Amino acid sequence: MRANPIELKKYAPEWTQLLTAVAFTFATLFAGKLLAQDENSATESTNICLQTARDALVSCKSAARSDYEVAIGRCINITDPAGRRSCQQQAAADLADARDTCSGGFDVRRASCQKLGPGPYDPIINPTNFTTTIDNPYFPFTPGTTFTYLSRNGRIRDVFAVTHDTRVINRVTCVQVHDSVYTNDELTEDTLDFFAQDREGNVWYFGENTAEFENGLLATIEGSFLSGVNHDKAGIIMKAHPAPGDFYRQEFSLGNAEDFAETLNLNS
The missing domain is CATH 1.20.58 (Methane Monooxygenase Hydroxylase; Chain G, domain 1)
Structure with a gap:
């Protein structure tokens, strides 16, 4: 049966109100979802x-x-x-x-x-805040001193020699340390490390030139970096006053050299 045009006019406002209400509800839900996504995106972007x-x-x-x-x-x-x-x-x-x-x-x-935390890693490096005198009691470097470390099975020997040489990196004069690793008495890693101590007593790591060897031949120099080059950044290798729970970056060369340190206890 064909509806009377008058009756259509009579019920049209009710359908319009219903459709409007549905559309408004959908729009509100959709907008809420977008807002939540925007908030999540904003959180991630920060x-x-x-x-x-x-x-x-x-x-x-x-x-x-x-x-x-x-x-x-x-x-x-x-x-x-x-x-x-x-x-x-x-x-x-x-x-x-x-x-x-x-x-x-x-x-x-x-x-x-x-x-x-969520923030960027961008330590402020002020050359006047650093010295080549490294006397941190947990990480002392006296030029001319050599430390030798052996693995439990004795196969790996790490010779850590504090030299009298220095190098300026990112405007900071650093102490040069020669680190040599031997496996079964064969040189497998040869590295120059660069350190400096800030006025508060924290020892910073400013980079390394490293080379690994296999069967006496150079295999890779991956892991090498210098603070201030290609946006690579120095990190603290040892805090002046470490406390259990401390967690910090020791170096930052994204995708190349990234180390973290965490203080577990001070009794070992």
Whole structure:
């Protein structure tokens, strides 16, 4: 039955009100969801530490994928089918391991952010606040002193020699330490480390030139960094007055050299 136009006019306002109410409710819910998303995004955008961890994760996975593609390119140039398959399988395994390493690094950074806080890491380096006299009782460096550390099984020997040499890094004059690691009496790592102490007694780590060797040949210089170069930054290697619960960065070269320190107790 065809409705009377008058009746339509009579009920139209009620339907309009209902549809308007539904539309308003939906718009309110949608706007609330967007607002919540905006608030979450704002929170994440202000958490520089966590965003840094995520950026490093993306970069790490991208590098892993890039290495995989290069490896596959090498594999397809192997004419022997068995050798080619073995190469491809190894490339896939290496990619999986690299991704696991990336995820592990992210987990460490994310956990560290919970202790460090959301702010950026940008320590103020004032050259007049530093000295080459390093007399922190927990980390004293007297030029000419050599420390030797042995692993429990005696296979690894670390020789830590405080030299009389200095080097200016990020406008700060630093003490140069020669750190040599031997595995079964064969040199496997050779590093120059650079330290300075601030007026409060904290010992800072300003960088390292490091090289690792395999079978007597240079394998990598990864881990090398200098504060002030490529936005790399110094960190505290030992506080003047450490306390249980202290947690801080010892170096900051994102994706290259990142160490943290946590004080557990002062009785060891």
